[in-house]
Amino acid sequence: FAQDKKWKIGFSQVTTIEPWRAQFNKDIIAEAAKHPEVELIITDGEDKTEKQVADVENLIRQEVDALLVSPKESAGLTGVVQQAIDAKIPVFVLDRNVDTKDYTQFVGGDNKLIGRAAGEYAVELLGGKGKAAGNVVEIWGGMGTQPAHDRHDGFHEFTDKEPGIKYLLDQQSGDWKQDQAYNLMANALKTNEKIDLVYGHNDPMAYGAYLAAKDVGREKDIKFIGIDGLPNEGVQMVNKGELTATFTYVTPGAEGLRQAIKFLNGEKVEKTITLPTQKITKENAAQVLKDNGL
Numbered sequence: 164f165a166q167d168k169k170w171k172i173g174f175s176q177v178t179t180i181e182p183w184r185a186q187f188n189k190d191i192i193a194e195a196a197k198h199p200e201v202e203l204i205i206t207d208g209e210d211k212t213e214k215q216v217a218d219v220e221n222l223i224r225q226e227v228d229a230l231l232v233s234p235k236e237s238a239g240l241t242g243v244v245q246q247a248i249d250a251k252i253p254v255f256v257l258d259r260n261v262d263t264k265d266y267t268q269f270v271g272g273d274n275k276l277i278g279r280a281a282g283e284y285a286v287e288l289l290g291g292k293g294k295a296a297g298n299v300v301e302i303w304g305g306m307g308t309q310p311a312h313d314r315h316d317g318f319h320e321f322t323d324k325e326p327g328i329k330y331l332l333d334q335q336s337g338d339w340k341q342d343q344a345y346n347l348m349a350n351a352l353k354t355n356e357k358i359d360l361v362y363g364h365n366d367p368m369a370y371g372a373y374l375a376a377k378d379v380g381r382e383k384d385i386k387f388i389g390i391d392g393l394p395n396e397g398v399q400m401v402n403k404g405e406l407t408a409t410f411t412y413v414t415p416g417a418e419g420l421r422q423a424i425k426f427l428n429g430e431k432v433e434k435t436i437t438l439p440t441q442k443i444t445k446e447n448a449a450q451v452l453k454d455n456g457l
C-alpha cells in the first residue's frame with residue numbers, strides 16, 4: 164500500500180533524448196526509490212526553452228517542496244527560476260546554470276577543469292608542450308549554456324599557448340547533438356585537406372564528427388576527444404578506438420536529490436557541490452567498463 168509521502172519534489176529536465184539525460188533521469192529515479200518519503204515529479208522540456216519554462220511554472224503551481232532544474236540555457240530559464248525562489252521554494256540548479264545566484268544550491272561538474280584536461284591532452288596528442296602542431300576542429304555545445312563556454316575556455320588555456328595549433332571552425336555549435344556535429348564536420352572535411360584533432364563538447368558530437376570522417380575514409384588520420392564518458396556510450400567508443408579520449412561528467416541526478424532531501428530535513432547544504440571527472444583513454448577504458456559490469 165502507498166506510503167505517506169512527506170516531500171513533493173519537482174525536477175524539470177531539459178530533454179530526455181540525449182544519452183546523458185537518460186542516464187541523469189535513471190540516476191535520480193534510482194535515488195528517489197531509496198526515499199519512500201519522497202514523491203518525485205519529473206517533467207521533460209523537450210529541449211525547448213518555452214516548454215521548460217511552462218514546466219517550471221506548472222511545478223510552482225503544484226506547490227512542490229523543492230525544485231530541481233537542469234536548464235536548456237541560462238538566460239531563458241532565469242526568470243522562472245527567480246519566480247520559484249520568490250515563491251520561497253528551495254531551488255537546486257543542476258549541471259547548467261542560470262543568471263542568478265539566489266538559488267539554494269548548484270550541483271554539477273567543473274567544466275572549466277574538464278576543458279583544461281581536454282586541452283592539455285590535445286596538446287600532448289599533437290606533439291607536446293611547445294611543439295604541438297595541427298589543425299583542430301572544435302564543435303561547441305549550446306551557445307547559451309555555461310558548460311559550453313567553460314569547456315571552450317578551459318581547452319584554450321592550453322591550446323592557445325601553442326603557435327603550431329590552428330583552428331578551423333569559428334564558434335560553430337552542434338547544440339550537443341550528434342547529427343548537427345556530423346553536418347559541421349562533413350563540411351569541415353570538404354574544405355580542409357588536413358584535420359588532426361576534433362574536440363567535441365560532448366561525446367555525441369565527437370562521435371558525430373567521427374562518423375562524418377569515417378564516411379569519407381579519414382577517421383584514422385584524426386583524434387577525437389569528447390566529454391561525458393558514460394560507460395555504455397563514450398567509454399565504449401574509446402574502447403573501440405572510435406574516440407581517442409573522453410572525460411567523465413557524472414550526472415547530478417543522485418547527488419542533487421540527496422542534497423534537496425537533506426535541505427528539506429533541516430540540514431545545511433553547501434552553495435555549490437562539484438562532481439568529479441576522470442580521463443578515459445584506451446589505457447583505462449576496458450577497466451572502467453569492467454568496473455561498471457560491462
Ligand code: FRU
Pocket residue numbers: 181183184258259304308310339364365366390391412
Ligand atoms: C546533455 C548534455 C551532455 C553535456 C551536458 C552539458 O544534454 O549535452 O552531453 O555534457 O548536457 O550541459
